[in-house]
Amino acid sequence: MNRKDICSNILPQPAAAFSRASKISFKDIEFIFISGTASVNEKRESVHTGDFKSQVYKTYENIESLLTEANATFKDVVSMTIYLKDMKQYEVFNEIRDSFFKKKNLVFIPASTCVEAALCRPELLVEISAIALKENIRKS
Numbered sequence: 001m002n003r004k005d006i007c008s009n010i011l012p013q014p015a016a017a018f019s020r021a022s023k024i025s026f027k028d029i030e031f032i033f034i035s036g037t038a039s040v041n042e043k044r045e046s047v048h049t050g051d052f053k054s055q056v057y058k059t060y061e062n063i064e065s066l067l068t069e070a071n072a073t074f075k076d077v078v079s080m081t082i083y084l085k086d087m088k089q090y091e092v093f094n095e096i097r098d099s100f101f102k103k104k105n106l107v108f109i110p111a112s113t114c115v116e117a118a119l120c121r122p123e124l125l126v127e128i129s130a131i132a133l134k135e136n137i138r139k140s
Helices: 052-071 086-101
Strands: 002-006 021-026 031-039 075-086 111-116 127-134
Touching: 031 052, 052 086, 052 127, 075 086, 086 111
Parallel strands: 075 111
Antiparallel strands: 002 021, 021 031, 031 127, 075 127
């Protein structure tokens, strides 16, 4: 088993004691665990304060940057947990998610759970964690 912490130029390693993502290789499978990710920039600052839709899109962009760094895509994501500050935003979130997945041409839609939660910063409105599985193609 091999473990590698993942960060990206869009989403650098956090100042706090956690990894943005971890890639664990075991036999022929790579497991990618993405920590709760939100609408933050490369300086670790919250962005799009008060704009729910923009925060959702930025969160997906940040997740995508971590997946790319791990040599994966949204097609490899099998599970997502969505944390909304206000569950009344769920319908809007679902419309954005559906649109985003259609643009990515996803045939397999990840399993997901959505909960209302207090987030780590008061200005954040959404946070998403994800799990991806990818076949590790070994070069002969």
